[in-house]
Amino acid sequence: MNRKMASVTGTIICLFRNDLRVHDNEALHWAIKNGTHVLPLYCFDPRHYKGTYHFNFPKTGANRFKFLLESVADLRQSLQSKGSNLIVRVGKPEEVVPQLIECVGKNMVQGLVYQGEVTEEELTVEQGLNKKCGVKVHTVWGHTLHHKEDLPFNPKNVPDVYTQFRKRVEEQAPVRSVIPTPDRLKPLPPGIEEGTIPTPHDLGVQESTTDPRTAFPFAGGETTGVARLQNYLWDTDHVAQYKETRNGMIGADFSTKFSPWLAHGCVSPRFIYSEIKKYEAKRTANQSTYWVIFELLWRDYFRFVALKYGNKIFFSGGILGKDIPWKKDMRQFEAWKSGTTGVPYIDANMRELLATGFMSNRGRQNVASFLTKDLKLDWRLGAEWFESMLIDHDVCSNYGNWLYSAGIGNDPRQDRKFNIVKQGLDYDAQGDYVRLWVPELSKVTGGDVHTVWALSNTVLSHAEVSLGETYPKPLLVAPEWGRHSAKSRGRPQGKGDKPQRNRGIDFYFKSS
Ligand SMILES: Cc1cc2nc3c(=O)[nH]c(=O)nc-3n(C[C@H](O)[C@H](O)[C@H](O)COP(=O)(O)OP(=O)(O)OC[C@H]3O[C@@H](n4cnc5c(N)ncnc54)[C@H](O)[C@@H]3O)c2cc1C
Secondary structure, eight states: OOGGGOOOOOEEEEEESSOOOSTTOHHHHHHHHHOSEEEEEEEEOGGGGSBOTTTOOBSSOHHHHHHHHHHHHHHHHHHHHTTOOOEEEESOHHHHHHHHHHHHOGGGEEEEEEEOOOSHHHHHHHHHHHHHSOSEEEEEOOSSSSOGGGSSSOGGGOOSSHHHHHHHHHHHOOOOOOOOOOSSOOOOOTTOOOOOOOOTGGGTOOOOOOOTTOSOOOOOSHHHHHHHHHIIIIITOGGGGHHHHTTOOSSSOSSOOOHHHHHHTSSOHHHHHHHHHHHHHHTOOSHHHHHHHHHHHHHHHHHHHHHHHGGGGGSTTGGGTOOOOOBOOHHHHHHHHHTOSSOHHHHHHHHHHHHHSOOOHHHHHHHHHIIIIISOBOHHHHHHHHHHHOTTOOHHHHHHHHHHHHTSSSOSOTTOOOOHHHHHHHHSTTOHHHHHHOGGGTTSOGGGGGGGGGSOHHHHHHTTOOBTTTBOOOSOOOGGGGGGSTTTTTOOOSTTOOOOSOSSOOOSOOOO
16 A cells, blocks of 8 residues: 555544445444545454364355355445445454554544444454554444344343343334435545455355255345345235245245345344335235234344353353253264254255255254254254354354253243154145155155154155165154154055054164
8 A cells, every 4th residue: 555645534444244234334324424534344254264163163154155255245336336345354353454554544543433243252353453453443233123222121131031022122112213325435545455355265165056945045235135125025015924924944935034134234124124114004014014023023132132141142051051961972963964864854954954054943943952852962063053054144043042942041931842743744734845855755745754754664665765775764753753643643554554663763762
């Protein structure tokens, strides 16, 4: 950089983190308001491309990285169209920001602004920035629908039961208005290299591939996120059926699919809320339109729970501090993560996650219950695998939901356990979802596919399935599943055919 060119006063560095958008962006708004020049910055932090904390899974999987790259590229384009640019660096923000301050000239930089986070790794970055930058640092609250300062209680006292939180927030906390999108941005300080957006290879991330079966066929970025909102509400009216369709398993439209955009901050929850309110005023206000907001409040809730409990959300015993002797049977875990447990509904969901980075909420609840309540494996294996794989990974929602599923979080019913077979039959009655993701069972007809181990030899051979060869024998068969096998449901097994009893399958519980 040519230092002589830097005749600039009052530059604000606006560090983008999980707020990759121009609309309703409080940090950007603050920067524009307070600086003569604004330097928008995104750092690809190498720590995000190492291993997860305990189990060393790739911290950012291929599908999420693709979404992130698309989001950063889209943000750059938006900022360029408004007379600025996105400066991109690979490096730790605590090191990159001081270097940029040096480049611009310390006395020219008036401050740094970013959206604050609540969990340890992110807070460590903030502490580093505060220590090393030597300029005024301004932190804004974002990410949630309800602003922290508008809660009707001290966030440290957030109720431990969601319903209590929701009712008080709905009754007493307003949702702030959306901050207007700036038409033009303040100029960049001169002479700063824009920097190249890295490739997966640069950061040691695998290249992603698109699976045509995906329920999330979208690209990342504010532009596509806002288009999805427009489509789900205004173009198709899907939002008016959300409550009835939200537990679906196949296709893009059974639920909103807002989560990856929300997790990366490409779309603000307040913007979604304001569009739903407009939709309710102009078209329909019903249980479904309300229910999207109800779900957004879950997202808020887990963020405030993380704020309240700090690192306890990562502990083995969770926020309840329970002493549970979790197993660490890696053979069973490998089967779970690769979708080869021999339990078709679990395998279908886990394979979808592996191939696409997405899984429905119904699927997530089931695979989490299976891991923690049936296999009794350490819940953190599951949480870290999700952290690696999910395109919508959000540390508070992920760990909060895992704690909930494991019975060491905010579920008032701590003994909740999903009956996987019943769930499969309730939400995939004809087995279409299983056959989509587990093609080796494609010739097993109807809902029988959920209890493939209970089918007779004749049925299995007709469907070209050989348990233990073409498809695994189940790791376990829970006693309560028996109530839902084809036989119990009164389905014929095939002419003159008896279901074979225990063909080499160890019933509850087989461990290695
Ligand atoms: C074990 C487990 C782990 C999860 N990990 C994550 C995660 O890392 N990131 C994430 O965004 N969601 C997570 N969820 C919540 C939920 O599964 C996803 O938000 C949802 O499936 C995303 O699809 P959607 O956008 O179509 O959701 P919709 O059903 O359309 O819901 C609308 C929005 O509400 C929010 N929401 C819905 N359900 C929840 C919930 N239970 N907790 C928090 N927010 C919710 C999401 O922002 C979602 O986009 C997890 C759930 C479980 C059971």
